[in-house]
């Protein structure tokens with residue numbers, strides 16, 4: 001499927017709404033023609049009936065226009081907003097299927113820019129810019145054709161002059177595009193910095209008094225201003241020149257007509273005046289093309305950005321369904337992160353039997369998270385393979401793979417939605433009773449009932465209304481609800497109070513029951529019961545085995561164990 005097939009459309013060019021706007025333009029252009037016609041009649045006959053008919057005709061076209069405009073606009077806005085929804089959904093679906101590495105390379109700012117600003121310009125294009133172009137072109141055409149018919153010299157010279165102006169505008173589009181593209185890039189940068197700063201507002205307040213006078217955000221905003229200003233400086237002279245050419249072409253057309261008038265009759269003088277009126281009327285829609293071409297360019301940039309996002313290849317998915325067994329086997333897996341020289345993992349080989357608990361330990365940066373990310377196919381190994389139930393994970397359909405693995409990350413990701421719906425992310429079809437059972441098992445039910453609106457309470461952006469420990473238990477409840485045979489748990493590093501810790505341990509025990517559990521452990525005390533401990537050092541397996549076996553065989557493990565025991569004693573003394 002090509003990129004164009006994936007790019008949702010905003011309705012075809014020949015849509016009824018556009019036809020409506022075209023007829024509206026023709027009627028608008030016909031109004032000066034009607035005035036001209038009745039003026040003409042008034043010269044030869046009794047002016048009173050001509051004036052009356054003129055008013056009736058003008059009122060008639062005005063009413064007809066209103067009657068047409070209403071359904072046409074409704075149709076166009078429905079198309080625009082419908083297209084916007086489809087496009088935003090397509091982007092989200094694509095992001096979900098994209099390798100995490102590719103997503104990070106694009107950057108969150110660009111994604112936010114695409115779903116907000118870029119799609120807004122595309123919606124605006126469908127509801128406003130394109131219909132306005134059609135309507136203005138219709139007015140322009142009617143006025144100029146009328147001018148040619150009434151007095152060819154005026155009409156033809158106006159067409160010639162305005163064509164030069166429009167050619168100039170299309171020639172200047174490249175300059176316009178450069179300025180607007182720079183502005184779009186700066187805007188993406190500003191939204192990324194704003195997001196980072198909004199999330200880290202507490203840090204900002206503590207360290208920079210929240211002002212960020214010379215900080216990253218201020219610099220990004222200044223770059224946006226400079227980019228926009230540079231664009232304006234490039235565009236303004238062209239826009240001014242274009243409007244001047246349009247106005248001058250009308251003036252020149254009238255001048256030429258008068259110049260070639262010779263000794264024609266009074267009737268001819270009236271025709272000339274009417275053609276001059278029509279040419280002046282034509283300058284109004286012609287001038288509008290300056291701002292419309294800027295909007296056209298913004299929509300083009302928006303479309304190109306969305307297309308670029310949708311062109312990122314998805315993680316190739318296998319054809320096999322879910323495996324029947326859930327033992328996990330790493331076979332000589334090596335992997336280096338993009339942009340790094342040292343491998344994050346080197347020749348990793350170990351087996352995690354079904355239903356057992358495997359714990360990964362090691363110093364910061366030793367490769368624990370990367371090891372688990374490879375299991376979820378966030379990245380692809382450079383060498384080696386990972387098997388689940390004897391099947392290479394690359395051969396398993398990506399949806400099937402995601403249903404058999406439930407991750408609980410350290411940064412508990414909650415959406416600004418109700419508590420119930422945040423848990424239901426684990427299994428969208430779950431009933432209220434099932435959500436509540438999962439919350440009970442994760443030792444979070446009582447906390448939820450402590451809120452006035454219980455499960456209907458909104459958690460706030462990123463779960464701001466919950467504590468760190470509560471957020472993590474929410475995520476454990478989500479994983480329990482998912483009921484996947486393989487669970488990955490990235491243990492929290494932050495110091496939890498004993499009560500919270502006890503609740504989390506209960507939640508983890510509920511989560512582990514009957515499942516293959518992988519734990520990225522930071523505190524060794526909780527892992528004594530593990531079936532297998534894998535000790536990583538600089539991306540390599542230094543030792544693996546049970547707690548007792550490692551105490552005997554691995555000096556590094558003994559050292560880590562002693563340090564962890566000291567930390568524990570210190571924490572207990574503190575509390």
Ligand SMILES: Nc1ncnc2c1ncn2[C@@H]1O[C@H](COP(=O)(O)OP(=O)(O)OP(=O)(O)O)[C@@H](O)[C@H]1O
Nearest residue numbers: 337338340344362363364365366367368369370371
């Ligand atoms: N997205 C990334 N891009 C580049 N390098 C990365 C990326 N993620 C991790 N790394 C690097 O890969 C190595 C292993 O990192 P990883 O996060 O897997 O270690 P970890 O053992 O989980 O660390 P921690 O205990 O601090 O969470 C580190 O050197 C890290 O800097």
